[in-house]
Structure formats: structure tokens, C-alpha cells
Amino acid sequence: MSEKIILVDDDSNILTSVSLALKSEGWSVETYNDGEQGLIALQRNNPDIAILDIKMPKLDGMEVLKKLRISSNIPVIFLTSKDDEIDEALGLRMGADDYITKPFSQKLLVERIRAVLRRSSLKNSDVSDKVIQRNNLYLDPDRHLCKWKDLEVKLTVTEFLILNSLAFRPGLVKSRDQLIDTAYGETIYVDDRTIDSHIKRMRRKFRFFDKTFDHIETLYGVGYRYKDE
Structure with missing residues (x-):
């Protein structure tokens, strides 16, 4: 089809x-x-x-x-x-x-x-195709479902892929270029600010439910990482 x-x-x-x-x-x-x-x-x-x-x-x-x-x-x-x-x-x-x-x-x-x-379709080697549970974070790729403290956080496809990549290996720093490759593929060129915009939007979505959310960390000049609890 x-x-x-x-x-x-x-x-x-x-x-x-x-x-x-x-x-x-x-x-x-x-x-x-x-x-x-x-x-x-x-x-x-x-x-x-x-x-x-x-x-x-x-x-x-x-x-x-x-x-x-x-x-x-x-x-x-x-x-x-x-x-x-x-x-x-x-x-x-x-x-x-x-x-x-x-x-x-x-x-x-x-x-x-x-x-x-x-x-x-989440067919990317840099992200998990299985459910990820990181304390309050729950990601189910098959259902495109993201939850924080059992509350659904609606993410776009690109946001889901970025978060999946970060949460798959918590603590590991991912550069903007690595996240671009994860979300867009190696053949598509996008500006670094594109990733920054997606990250800012994700943070706002999580902070709507939890004002203390700070688990997507920025390492200035390096990239981003997911900080587990």
C-alpha cells in the first residue's frame, strides 16, 4: 500500500x-x-x-x-x-x-x-526499536508513545527519534551532527539550529507536565545528553 x-x-x-x-x-x-x-x-x-x-x-x-x-x-x-x-x-x-x-x-x-x-518508521540503527523505560520516562516506538510520570507527551516523529537516541544511551553525549544523522539521515543537510529548535520544543512539552524537568542536558560546544535520574 x-x-x-x-x-x-x-x-x-x-x-x-x-x-x-x-x-x-x-x-x-x-x-x-x-x-x-x-x-x-x-x-x-x-x-x-x-x-x-x-x-x-x-x-x-x-x-x-x-x-x-x-x-x-x-x-x-x-x-x-x-x-x-x-x-x-x-x-x-x-x-x-x-x-x-x-x-x-x-x-x-x-x-x-x-x-x-x-x-x-523508526528504522534507524542509532535508535532503539524496543520500549525504553528510564524511571519516569517511557518510550514505545511501535506505538509512537512517550510518557512522563504516566502522562502522555505528544512528540513529533523527529522529536521522538531525537529523544529515543538520547535516552537509548543515557549519559552519552550526542553531537548535533550525530542527532541530525539520526533524525534526518546522512544524505540530508540541515542547519545545527534545527536540532536546537527541536530540543527546546521537547523541553517545553515535558515542563508542561513537570516544571522541574531537566533531563535533556546541553553541553555547550559539544552537544546533548539524556541525564537519567
Whole structure:
């Protein structure tokens, strides 16, 4: 069964050309030209991945993502314009899994989609595919379930992979480059700040339930590690 992709962009040329390219890869593709209709489709149809333009009528990509994250951890790739560096960082903090800057090659987009889909299946040698229990932390990759003190913490695919990698070997320092390889694969280039944004968002999620949470440690100039209790 082919993976289902929902593409939302107000540019009809992008909808046509990108959907054709994605279908040629064997994926099932649905297209929508505004955020409002796109959000309805995402909530109803539960695709394997969503590709969202940031600047759209009715609901922009940020608003769609914010509403989507209330109930869903569907992987999301943002399409951003060349001058939207602030939007890229904000999108990652809000829970996007990746972004790609316009204009982009269809080959690059296909590679990014494959990378996110690989991450969503957790088929990576640097993470555990078994349940991890670290005192108050519980991670179940098969169910994409994260709990802290028996309360569910909703993580995106990328956040789950990063935390899984850190918690798999508590105390071991992972550099940003190692975490990028874990979450994105060795063939995808992303900036170091991408990992920083994911880490900050994870900390906020855990501190929503536990204000004293401090188990994801930053070692400045080196990387991150999970500190067990």
C-alpha cells in the first residue's frame, strides 16, 4: 500500500507539478489550495505526511500546523519562501519535522519526503526499536508513545527519534551532527539550529507536565545528553 501525502499550497502550478512528481514515485497524493480545506482533509484522512506552504489564504501553514498538533503527530514538511528564515525556525519550534525553501527541485523534495517517512518508521540503527523505560520516562516506538510520570507527551516523529537516541544511551553525549544523522539521515543537510529548535520544543512539552524537568542536558560546544535520574 502506497503512502498517502496531502499537499496544501495556493500556487496551482506547484500543486500540479509536485503532485505529478510525487505520484510518479508511487505515492497517493491529495491537493488543496487553501489552509482551511487542507486542515479538514488532514484531520479526516490521516495521511502519512503533509506538505504545507506557509503563506496561504484563510489559514496559513503555521495556523494549520498549530491546530493539527492538538490531536495529531502527522509528519509535516513546510514550504517556505527564500526570505522566511524566521518562519522556518518558528515552524520547527511549533512541531514541523522539516522545511524546504522555494524555489526547490522536485528531486530534493522527494528525498526530504523519503527521509521523513523513514524517520516515521523508526528504522534507524542509532535508535532503539524496543520500549525504553528510564524511571519516569517511557518510550514505545511501535506505538509512537512517550510518557512522563504516566502522562502522555505528544512528540513529533523527529522529536521522538531525537529523544529515543538520547535516552537509548543515557549519559552519552550526542553531537548535533550525530542527532541530525539520526533524525534526518546522512544524505540530508540541515542547519545545527534545527536540532536546537527541536530540543527546546521537547523541553517545553515535558515542563508542561513537570516544571522541574531537566533531563535533556546541553553541553555547550559539544552537544546533548539524556541525564537519567
